[in-house]
Amino acid sequence: MDRLFACNRVSGEIWNNCLAIAGEHHKETGKWISKTELQRAIKRKFPLHSQSIQAVAHKYLEAREGARQAQAKGYPTRYPYKKKMNFVTKWAKDGFQVGTDGKIELSMGVWKGKRQKPIVVSVKEIPQGKIKEIELVWDNGLYLAISYEKEEDNKVEELTKRLKCWKSQIEENPKLAREEGVVALIIKTEDALERARARALAREEKAKGDSGQVRPVKLGAIDMGEIHAIAAVEEAGEGIIITGRQLRSNKRLRNKKYKEIAKKQARAKKGSRRWKKLQRAKRKINSKIDAQQTDILHKISRQFVDWAEENRLTTVVVGDVEGVQRNTSAKNKSNPKKKRRSRKVSQKLSQWSFGVLLTYLAYKLAYAGIELIKFPEEYTSQTCPVCNRRKKVSGRVYRCHCGYSQHRDIHGALNILAKYKHGKICDTGIKIGNTKYLRPIAMAVESSRRPEPGLWESGHRHSSVPQIVGSAKGS
Ligand SMILES: [Zn+2]
Secondary structure: OOHHHHHHHHHHHHHHHHHHHHHHHHHHHHOOOHHHHHHHOOOOOOOOEEEEEHHHHHHHHHHHHHHHHHOOOOOOOOOOOOOOOOOOOOEEEOOOOOOOOOOOEEEOOOEOOOEOOOEEOOOOOOOOEEEEEEEEEEEEEEEEEEEEEEEEEEEEEEEEEEOOHHHHHHHOOHHHHHEEEEEOOOOOOOHHHHHHHHHHHHHHHHHHHHHHOOOOOOOOEEEEOEEEEEEEEOOOEEEEEEEOHHHHHHHEEEHHHHHHHHHHHOOOOOOOOOHHHHHHHHHHHHHHHHHHHHHHHHHHHHHHHHHHHHHOEEEEEEEEEEHHHHHHHHHHHHHOOOOOOHHHHOHHHHHHHHHHHHHHHHHHHHHOOOEEEEEOOOOOOOEEEOOOOOOOOOOEEEEEEOOOEEEEHHHHHHHHHHHHHHHOOOOOOOOEEEEEEEOOOOOEOOOOOOOOOOOOOOOOOOOOOHHHHHHHHHH
């Protein structure tokens, strides 16, 4: 166990070294350090498997590239700068061996001319399928995240199985490990093959565009909301609505659980064992829900990008909510009643979700060769495109005195598109013929043989503890 912790400490050290080396390089040459140079600089300098060392460099370079792309698109992002005490350790395909007896051998590489003893972890259930990589992650506990491919009906699924590492699961006492078994199991499913094909197609098209054949611009526009995380339209008349219900119900569940625990904690003596236990439970709920929120946001952005690729969009305009919010808060200051927070704003995703979703969209669209443009969306939700009258929206459908009516979110997206294309809100003449309704499928939290202790319970054991997925659907 200590050795596992040490792995992530060493990885943290490698990360800090990458920061320092890259910083030095930039100071001296004024240029970004290249992948080869960085890899050479850290090679054989740490007591980990060579691939594990290089994986940290990869992650550093990825983070840098991500920040660069985001900055190029005008998002305020910093290049990686934070030092880390611990960092995820990754074992790629040469770095581990899986035995038939449930033992995973994590190679520690060669250090000072000597091959180090591998770390052996006993696991009750090794995933069936081709194991791609193993990561050691910390999330209120140490987990082995095993990524593997599962082939079924010509589909390849990329799955990740997270196994909680218990002290007893490590080599000192493998027998006990068997009895403890798998504790936490989180499975992510994505139809990897199909996505890869769509991406290849998009890249192909992009390459065509680069070689002189310019693709004609095809616009799409997004209106972000809370009930519908994304509502979008495109010029040819296709529409898509991706619900954000799960984000809300998930958050509501967190708030509810959080309050419950906080109430109990208020009765406990601060700093006492019980108080600390409840504190841990609070943290655990937060980290779990945050992971699920980002997972849902990933899926929403993926579903949208798939739709954009299907419809061969070249450019996507997204209503910039920040502008709107700033306006309203300025109004609020001049208004002593301070109550006039626009409904539109309160209906938006939380600032956090909005920012994360936007970032995911930016990366994924960029990867598919589609441009993303942020555009102020003032009054797009209120204005009638036919007669330009403004009114507050109420209900699902926007209806105007002049006879115009439209699904409220499609209406918003259409107005954003019109405003971007024609410089003003007007009737674009686009008839929305087909609207696709999607909801992101949240990652399943499978119940394991033994429920994870202390996750949804706080002191007492509730027998009807709701599963996140189930209750998210139900509420
Ligand atoms: Zn009207």
